[in-house]
Each structure stands twice: as structure tokens, then as C-alpha cells.
Amino acid sequence: DSGVTQTPKHLITATGQRVTLRCSPRSGDLSVYWYQQSLDQGLQFLIHYYNGEERAKGNILERFSAQQFPDLHSELNLSSLELGDSALYFCASSQNQEAKNIQYFGAGTRLSVL
């Protein structure tokens, strides 16, 4: 168990809908990262938050947004969902924002858009 908790495990929804994925980092970790994993693209970095502030953005669509709350949990919001958004979404956490810090991954949320 990595100590990173993601809910829900599975999510099935329809095109055009909006969903929220939740992540609780390991105790004491200030950084949260979101990744998307699809069969064709592999694991892709979406966004990084550190202690409530956005630090870096990767290949994140404008329809997607995230935030990190004062208790350090994070939410990834996906709106106007399309079939192509079906993927595994992972959250990872690390102690701080230094490049050398190890990232620990949650078990992921499997999103199916029908």
C-alpha cells in the first residue's frame, strides 16, 4: 500500500458529463501530481500542485481542472467528457516539489465514458 488514496476506483459516465476524481496524498506529503494512462499514450503527466498552489502543467486539456485543498487532498475535475477521455487516472504524491523526490502512486480511478 503506497499510502495514496484515490476515489472512486471506477467511474462510468456518459459523454458530455462532468466528474470529479479525488486523491488523498501520503501523510506529510505536500506535492500532488495527476497522470492519465491510456493504451496508446502511456502514462502522461497532467498537473502538479504543491501545498495548494499549481506548480506545473503538462498535457492537460482545458476541459480538465484540478485543485489542492488546505488539508492537501486534491481533486481533478473533468468536464464535457468525450469517449477519448476514457482512461486510468493516477494521483501521485511526494514530500515536496524537489526533482529528486520519489513519487508514490495511488491505485488509480478507471474512467469509462460511454
Add this chain to the structure above:
Amino acid sequence: QKEVEQDPGPLSVPEGAIVSLNCTYSNSAFQYFMWYRQYSRKGPELLMYTYSSGNKEDGRFTAQVDKSSKYISLFIRDSQPSDSATYLCARVRYGGSQGNLIFGKGTKLSVKP
């Protein structure tokens, strides 16, 4: 050119074999490299973490970085069926506080009893 290239496999070996998994990267400024293991329908878990060049050994696993040829390798000795998983190489994005990981697409390994 992708920043981290990895042969997707699949790779099938008999139990007890030595497995060699490889990645190449394109930016010589990279400093930190990781190998993650991902079982089916699970999150990636860190196997090995290396900095700069050279070898690092942990039990049956050895990670090797060759900066001159921009090559990252993971060797698994005495492979077991429980090693069957997808192995992802990653490097930390260079550039101060960003710290996000750039992954290869993963190599799927199957160890047959």
C-alpha cells in the same frame, strides 16, 4: 523524438531467466531516473531510483544508467512468475521545481513457470 523511448514488448521468458529491460532518452540534462513496476489494474510502484551514471543493485534487480549513450537498463536475475508486470522507465523532468515524471510507454513482461 519522444523524450523517453521504451520497447513495449511483450517480453516472455522462462522462470529463472535473466531479464534485460531497456530505455533510451534524448536529453542529456536528465539526472534522476526511475524504474516503476505496474501490475495489471494497479498503480505504478517504485522499484529502483538512480542518480547520474553507474549501477545500483537491490536484491535481484540492478539498474544501470549509461549517460554517454543515453541508455537506461533494468536487469532482473532469477526471474519469477511474480515479476510478470509492465515495467516503466521514467526520468524526472529537468528544470528546478517541476519534478514531474516523464515515462516510457512500458515493457510488458511475462515470466512463465
